[in-house]
Amino acid sequence: MSKTFLITGGAGFIGSAVVRELIRSTQHTVINLDALTYAGNLESLADVADSERYHFVQADICDGEKMKVVFAEFQPDIVMHLAAESHVDRSIDGPADFIETNIVGTYQLLEAARHYWKDLKASDAEKAAGFRFHHISTDEVYGDLEGPEDLFTETTAYAPSSPYSASKASSDHLVRAWQRTYGLPTLVTNCSNNYGPFHFPEKLIPLMILNALAGKSLPVYGDGKQVRDWLYVEDHARALIKVATEGEIAETYNIGGHNEKQNIEVVKTLCALLEELVPEKPAGIAHYEDLISYVTDRPGHDVRYAIDAAKIERELGWVPQETFETGLRKTVEWYLANESWWQRVQDGSYRGERLGTGS
Template identity: 80%
Template sequence: MSKTFLITGGAGFIGSAVVRELNRSTEHTVVNVDKLTYAGNLESLADVEHSPRYHFVQADICDAKAMHDAFERFQPDVVMHLAAESHVDRSIDGPAEFIQTNVVGTTVLLEAARTYWLALKESDPSKAEQFRFHHISTDEVYGDLEGTDDLFTESTPYAPSSPYSASKASSDHLVRAWQRTFGVPTLITNCSNNYGPYHFPEKLIPLMILNALAGKPLPVYGDGQQVRDWLYVEDHARALIKVAMEGRVGETYNIGGHNEKTNLEVVEAICKLVDERRPDASRFQLPASSLITFVSDRPGHDVRYAIDAGKIERELGWTPVETFESGLGKTVDWYLANQEWWQRVLDGSYKGERLGVLT
């Protein structure tokens, strides 16, 4: 049965992957609500923009009237809340914006959803019974792991380290409170680090790919031994849709890629792929790895994240399709083949302003 998905932040990296996946593999209708901050890029949705099952609303999730109007107009069956400020370094430089979007914005959206859901219970009880509010969060809310074998589970205590992760932890708690106190049918997922096509170039993997292609330094924090679990974004999109459609109300599901790598290992793997695949390999005399530069570690940098994704596998049958090697290869190939997309991000023409995102 076809449903209507209201997706906040659908022009962002993960959100756009979800929109594309829903349009490609289902008959569902998608309503993309996005403020279009610097990280929102409608060019990432060129494949779906003319679909009759796709609608775009430019609005801020902190705007209560705009959110209520969107619910009233489109009558969604599922809300997937991805809109968030998400870059740790930016949260250190300016925490207030993260509190506003991630905490206040989530509260506004929850209230709009609650009002809509309560009205549905009166007007269309069967639709109200099927309604879901799916909040997408991060493994960074758990802080870091001390041992080399420990994994984050859905019951791991929260211990956020950065203003970003603290704001996401706050939003997770709000979602659980709206479910416990008001009965709103919510779901939460906490994911590991995503990577893949259409990733904004301030993040580690695209930054390293593009800097390596340009022969620029590849800045690595500290000694590069921080460990992350890497999840290919299209695998994540499939998992999110699975949870939204089949997850149990009130539950949390951790989503990971089963790919633990140190930051240095990631950068070295990128260097090897760029050396093998860049079309102008003769442009540089030295291998890309010679561009690696160690820089001062960032404040409060967590040492290790790793997800136990056993629950979503046991209950919903989801496992990632991509290994880190296959996903990274696809990612490098995508950036090599889509220079126009990332060049318009780098020169700011996708927004009409220049962005200095490469070091």
């Protein structure tokens, strides 16, 4: 049966992947609610924007009154909450925006959802029984792993290290509290590092691709031996939709790609792919790896993240379709084929102003 999904942050990297997957692969209606801050880009949704089942609302989740209006107007069956400030370096330089969006914004959205759901129970018990509030979070809330064989599970204690991860941990706690106290039907997912098409160029993988193509330095924090589990964004989108539609209320599901890689390994793999796909380099560059430079490590930088995704596989039957090798090749090929998209992000024309590349 067709449902109405309210996707917050639907113009962002992961949110736009969810919107595209819902429009392409289901008959559901999608309401994309996004404030269009620097990382929100409607050009990432050009392929689905003309669908009769797609609607865009520009609004800030921190505006509680506006959220109530949106719920009343669109009557969603499922909320997928992805709107968030998510860049660790930005959170270190200016944590206030992260507190406001990730904590206060989540509170305002929860309250709008709670009142909507409460009224729904009185007017449409069947629709109320099917309502879901799915909160999308990060593995960074768990902090650092100690042993080389340790994995984050759904019961790992929280130990956030950055203002970003602390704000996401706070929002996770709010969602669980609204479920426990008010009975709001919530689900939480915590994912590993995403990568893939339409990724904002300040993040590691697109930054390295675009810097290499321009003959710029490839800055690697510290010794580059920090380990992350990499998840192809379209695999993540499929997992999120499965959790939102089939997951158990009040449960948490960890979503990982089964791809633990050191940061330096990721950068060198990208360089090797570019050697194959773009052998003609900028002037003066013999090998892309020659562009790698080691820079002062980030304050409070976690050394290793790794997800145990056994629960979502066991209970919901989800496994990633892409390996790191296939996903990374698709990602590099996408950036090579979509220069107009990332150039408009780099020069700011996608939002009518000039921005840096984040390098």
